[in-house]
Amino acid sequence: MKKVSLFLVSALLVMAGFMACEKSDKTSDGTARMQLYLTDDPAQYEKVLIDVQKIEIHSDVDGWISFNILKPGVYNLLDFTNGLDTLIADITLPAGKISQMRLILGNNNSVVIDGVSHPLATPSAQQSGLKFNIHQDLQVNGSYKVWIDFDAARSIVVQGNGNYSLKPVIKTYTELTDGRIKGIVLPLTARPVVYAINNTDTSAAIPNAAGFYLFSGLPEGTYKIWIDGDATAGFSDAVIENVTVRFGVVTDVGITTLVP
Structure with a gap:
């Protein structure tokens, strides 16, 4: 009987150990x-x-x-x-x-x-x-x-x-x-729209009243920034090549001035 009891106790302890391990593994x-x-x-x-x-x-x-x-x-x-x-x-x-x-x-x-x-x-x-x-x-x-x-x-x-x-x-x-690109476009009379273009997608931004724009949530990679000026107002486009985006970093492309 002692041997049987010891066997049962040992088995229960092993089962309890497995259950504890299983429980700790569950998120x-x-x-x-x-x-x-x-x-x-x-x-x-x-x-x-x-x-x-x-x-x-x-x-x-x-x-x-x-x-x-x-x-x-x-x-x-x-x-x-x-x-x-x-x-x-x-x-x-x-x-x-x-x-x-x-x-x-x-x-x-x-x-x-x-x-x-x-x-x-x-x-x-x-x-x-x-x-x-x-x-x-x-x-x-x-x-x-x-x-x-x-x-x-x-x-x-x-x-x-x-x-x-x-x-x-x-x-x-x-x-x-969260890859980010920021910049400023002037003048606002050009009514600019800014595009961040890579091999897989294009994102758009419209500058605020100070000319500031920010892209957020971009995948890592190399981008082209295309700034579309209003042709009806006589403004040309501008392009910034080879803009590198890395997670955790805000890439600043500086101030772009559109000219007629």
Whole structure:
């Protein structure tokens, strides 16, 4: 009986050890903090108004998880260009991998053009949400900042009947995947639009009232900066070649003066 009892005790201790190891290996036993910021690439509209109500994140641990927005309501995406952003959620997630997000919208979505407000049709966005990818491995007790970056110019589509719809082009990036280029273009009478071009994509920026522009969330690589001056106002374009982008660094291309 002693031998049997000792065997059972030993077996139970081994099983307990396996269970403890298995438990410690699961990232679901801990949590991570995530702060979500809304930002935007500029567009030639007066306002792009999006009614943000909730956000849902897909966790490999718990599936889809729904979170409230800090201030649910209408956001003008064009308020958050050239490096500006706004915090929309500060949440706690189970540690582990996340793969997708969904923005759940309300009904008050519109675009303002020449002082006229046009409703934005958002098929299924109120129910299923605007879905986009985010691949991030959240470590236990980690803290993460994630930017949700709309491309307003590409996201607004004119329908055949003259109405407008929202077909969002969205990217996400973190502090570790945030390549940036900044510069200044003068004079503003040239009505410049700035493009950052590499082998895979083109991003656009419209300088602010001081001529400042900033690209954010760019992949690493070599870019061409194309500054498009308004030909109808008599201004030529300008090009800056071989601009290097590295994560964690803001590449300053300086001041560009457009000439007639």
